[in-house]
Amino acid sequence: MTNTALDPAAPLVVDTAELGRSAGATVEVVREVVAPEAFGLEVYRVPESAPLAIDLRLTAVTEGVLANGEVEAPVSGECARCLAPIEDTVRVPVQELYAYEGSVTEETTDADEILRLQGDLLDLEPAVRDALVLAMPVTPLCRPDCPGLCADCGVPWDELPADHRHESVDPRWAALEKLRFVDAEGDDGSK
Ligand SMILES: [Zn+2]
Ligand SMILES: [Zn+2]
Numbered sequence: 001m002t003n004t005a006l007d008p009a010a011p012l013v014v015d016t017a018e019l020g021r022s023a024g025a026t027v028e029v030v031r032e033v034v035a036p037e038a039f040g041l042e043v044y045r046v047p048e049s050a051p052l053a054i055d056l057r058l059t060a061v062t063e064g065v066l067a068n069g070e071v072e073a074p075v076s077g078e079c080a081r082c083l084a085p086i087e088d089t090v091r092v093p094v095q096e097l098y099a100y101e102g103s104v105t106e107e108t109t110d111a112d113e114i115l116r117l118q119g120d121l122l123d124l125e126p127a128v129r130d131a132l133v134l135a136m137p138v139t140p141l142c143r144p145d146c147p148g149l150c151a152d153c154g155v156p157w158d159e160l161p162a163d164h165r166h167e168s169v170d171p172r173w174a175a176l177e178k179l180r181f182v183d184a185e186g187d188d189g190s191k
Helices: 104-108 125-134 171-186
Strands: 013-015 026-034 039-041 044-046 051-061 064-078 085-099 121-123
Touching: 039 064, 039 125, 064 125, 085 104, 085 125
Parallel strands: none
Antiparallel strands: 013 121, 026 051, 039 044, 044 064, 051 064, 064 085
């Protein structure tokens, strides 16, 4: 967490002055903004400059401001099994407490545990980024039952006939196969 001063004009910075630090006061924040950077990893991410639909309610509480709602964003990535491109839209819940400067919460927690307001300003970016990244799959798939690629030719199983298989063409393997069959036939005295 940096201590850089927040820019009140930044798309994800919200001025909470109208809440007046009066516990229970609420304000809706409904905005469409552009992702300032890519969130996530190359295999599955919200691309830089993607539109983020922010739909949050900010509620003043004793110790700070609670941000609660949802964010919707496009994601793009690659299927971990068949490497096909994935284009999707995700909608994830956001819930984050921003502590007032000088509040007990601010003084008793580390800066990386709970986000802080700067004066009346709060930055939604870390809350939005965390919500999106936490919801991302460890193994992104184009569909839950994606059969992946044939290990021998690398062609997606979806594009191959059901009876697709590979014969051993390497003569050394062919020789071994022959031996194995001979052995199996010869080893018939066990029963
Ligand atoms: Zn796939
Ligand atoms: Zn194959």
